[in-house]
Amino acid sequence: MAKVIIHATITLDGFMADTNGGIDWMFGFSSVDEDEAVVSKVMKELGAVVGGANKTQTIEEGEIPYGGMLKVPVFEMTHEAHEPVERDGTTYTFVVNDITHAVEAAKAAAGDKSVALLGGSISRQCLKLGLVDEIQLHVVPLLLGDGISLFGGLGQRIKLERIETDAFASETHLRYRVVK
Known part of the structure; x- marks a missing residue:
């Protein structure tokens, strides 16, 4: 069965986006092979994604997970029912108010690959639910100094075991592996 992972790029002070949700700071750093x-x-490990839907339940250019490089099913959390959206070979399924259902559906879709959780709120909810x-x-x-924190507001301790650095x-x- 699929693993569920929080996968994110963050600043050293723990922010995943600026105060307006922007991620332009994420680019331009030197890298090597x-x-x-x-x-x-x-x-290559990812087989599905769970994220949060925007207010209009549309898939805008800047909201495509992994910039569209990853062609896997995406499950979007929302508060209102909406038909699935197909865009550029990716199906976006909207799940109403049930993060556990969204994760289970994503795991089924991912098969033996992993499910990526995108966004601070989604990640914190899933951590709290184990x-x-x-x-x-x-x-x-x-x-960054200020912005949207990946783990801010979690409100509980989660023990981790380092796998790789x-x-x-x-x-x-x-x-890290989440110790259960």
Whole structure:
């Protein structure tokens, strides 16, 4: 069965986006082949994605997971029912108010591959429910100072076991198992 992972690029101070949700700070850091290999390995492991839908339940250009490089089923959390959306070979299924159902559907779709959780709220909800198996972070050398925190507001301790740590050019790649 599929593993459920939180997969994110964050700043050293723990932000995954600026205060407006922007991620333009994420680009332009130097990298080497080893950095690309770490990211490529994670991408090959992914078989489905769970994220949050926007307010209009549309799939806008800047909201496509992994910039559209990953052609896997995407399950979007929402508060209102909506028919699935097909865009550029990817099916976006909207799941109403049941994150556990979304994760289970994504696991079924992923088969023996992993499910990536995208977004702070989605990640925190799944951690609280015990649905997360691993956390994979790419930490860039930047202090954003303010923004949207990946884990801020979690409100509980989660014990982790380090699986892997790599640092090459600019990023530090961290992989942890959630101790259950």
